[in-house]
Amino acid sequence: MKALTLKVLYENSDPNIPSRKQAKYLAIADALRKAIKEGQVAPTEALPSARKLAQQLLVNRHTIMAALAELVAQGWVEAKERSGYRVVVNLPIQGSRAINKMAQTQQSFDWKFRVKQSCAVTPKVKASQYPYNFSGGQPDIRQFPFDEFKSHxxxxxxxxxxxxxxxxxxxxxxxxxEEIATYLRRVRSITDKKLMICNGSQEALYMISQLLLQPGDKVAVEQLGYPPAWAAFERTGATLIAVKQDERGIDPEHLAQVFAQGKVKLLYLTPLHQYPTTVSLDISRRMQIYQLAVQYGVAIVEDDYDHEFHYDSQPIAPMAADDPSGLVIYISTFSKLMFAGARIGYVVANNVLIEQLAAYKILMNHKCNVLVQQSVAKWMQQGGFEGHLRRMTRLYQKRRDFMVEKLRSFQDQGLPLQFEVPAGGMAIWLDTGKSIVGLKEKLLANQVYLQTEVEFNRFKDLPDDLPSNVPSNLPKKEFRFIRLGFAAMNEAEVTQGLAIVMNTLYGLDC
Ligand SMILES: Cc1ncc(COP(=O)(O)O)c(C=O)c1O
Incomplete structure (x- = not known):
């Protein structure tokens, strides 16, 4: 074995362990193991004596003895009486050298070929990195009472x-x-159903999809919607069917046609604050939809993702509160009233489905983080949760009003903006009056994050500026809307962020 190589291997032994916090004898054992793997000592060949190795590496002989004992324990070398230490006979050194050589000369494995189906949701940009973050569902995490929560x-x-x-x-x-069930009884009138905690409501969506859907099934969704939910449904091989919507929300007549075509297993709805347009679905449409679902035997997944924040009146009770046929699966989340990183969501459904979901969750991850759940329960029991909610509702209402005021002042300056003041939620759905194709990229370059209509609508209502190879007889639609979250930023930030948006869109110097 070459003294020099061993010394180099030892000195470079783990670059992640500066000044060798790893015990010396382990670093030496590592270096020897590498030398053996590289074939510097052949099987059955004797290693240099402990004294020689100690001289080479400038360490104590006992350190070398400890390293050799470690290699014996790991099965790399064996101690032979009177002749010192030898590499064991049956190490597949040739094979491992051949593999190392192949790895150097060939391209590394392309792991993608092992993925059955790549994931449809890959976050492209991190919204929170942008100083002006108009992300529609983003709470102001800076307002979270961390000290209070820390005590729980x-x-x-x-x-x-x-x-x-x-x-x-x-x-x-x-x-x-128990705390969430009591809360839901009080604020959403939901009774007679079972509740289960999930790692965010996305986990609930995923598990529901896996349990209820199979290839060939159809899932009816609002034409403008929440892509992570769509991705979970499609993962099962089910097909999404877009149902038309207007300024009052999803169109029950079109829904009836979609149901009549058969094979619809699920309807995914955001009735309180339609995602992304924020419209509340009125009672008469809800009743029509419920009756259709009963008639065609379709389960409804009701995503009540930000019901806490409703400003001008009490929010309409969810469909799950009046569900005599037990077909509504209700999901919601703490991602808006705490933060998404808490990963607390919940699903409320009939007993049979909850039992199935509970069994499925064991397959995935057994259960959610216990310490976080118990701390949130304490926070709720002792009133901190309600207090935070009241504060945030007041704050977000003020921020909504502030953004409305700003947008009206832009209208007064002649900009072709149109919007409805949302009764609740955390965003304004704004018609910019002009194509927003390419807007997102320009804004990202100017430190502004927001989402545009294109991201919520993939149902082939195509924009005007189509590539030339797209057939011209396809329906065309100009994408003009953007979603402006008003909850996450203070007034100064919103003012500066909107100035950049209006400047980029209309060249307005504000
Ligand atoms: C429509 C909708 N559903 C659900 C969620 C929450 O997902 P999770 O609980 O997995 O954070 C969001 C969050 O952005 C959402 O906008």
Missing amino acids: FSQTCQRPKIDDLSYGDSRGEAELI
Whole structure:
């Protein structure tokens, strides 16, 4: 074995461990193992004596003995009486050298060929990196009462419930289930259903899809909608069918036609604040839709993702609150009233489905984070949650009014903007009066993040500026809308961000 190579291997032994925090003997064992793998010592060949190695590496002989003992324990070398240490006979060194050589000369494995189907949702940009973040569902996380929450978290850790910290009920922590169920009874009139905690409502969407859908099924969705939900449905091989919508929300007549064509298994709806347009679906349309769902045996997934924030009146009760046939699967989330990183969502449905979901969750990840659930439950029990909600509702209402005022002042300056003041939610759906194709990219370059109509509509209502190879008889539609989140930024930030948007869109110098 070449003394120099071993020394180099030892000195470079783990670049992640500066000044060798790893014990010396382990670093030496590592270097020897590498030398053996590289074929510098052949099987059965004797290693240099411990004394020689100690001289080469300028370490104590006991350190070398410890390294050799480690290699014996790992099965790389064996100790032979009176003749020192030898590399064991049956190491597949030739094979591993051949593989190393191949890896150097050939292209590395392209792992994609093993993926059955690539994922439809890959975040392209991180909205929170932008100083002006108009992301529609983004709360102002800076307002979250971290100190208050910290005290609940530390209480949870001071008196841990040891039993709960192991595997167990995959539906979630009993006290959090109880708190959310009580809350939903009070604010959303939901009773007589079972509740399960999920790792965000996206997990609920995914599990529901996996359990209820199969290739060939259809899922009816609003024409403008929430792409992560669509991706979960499509992952099962189901086909999405877009249902037309107007300024009052989804069109029940078109829905009836879609249902009549057969094979629709699920209807995904955002009735309170339609995503992304924020319109509330009125009672008469809800009743028509419910009757159609009963008639055709279609389950409804009702995504009530930001019901907390409704400003001008009490929000309409969800469809799940009046569900005599038990076909509504209700989902919601803490991502808006806490933050998305908390990963707390929930699903409320009939007992049979919840049991199936609970069984499926065991396959995926057993259960959600227990400490976080218990801390959130304490936060709710002791009133902090309600207080935060009240504060945020007041703040977001003020921010909505501020953005409305700003947009009206742009209208007064002659900009062709049109919008309805949303009764709730966290965003304004704004008709810019001109094509927004290419707007997003320009704004990103100017430190502004927002989402445009193109991102919520993939149902072939095509923009005007089509590439030349697209047949000209396809329906054309100019994408003109943008979604402006008003919750996450303060007034100064909104003012500056809107100035950039209006300047980019209309060349307005404000
Ligand atoms: C329509 C809709 N559904 C659900 C969610 C929440 O997802 P999660 O609970 O997985 O964070 C969001 C968040 O942006 C949303 O906009």
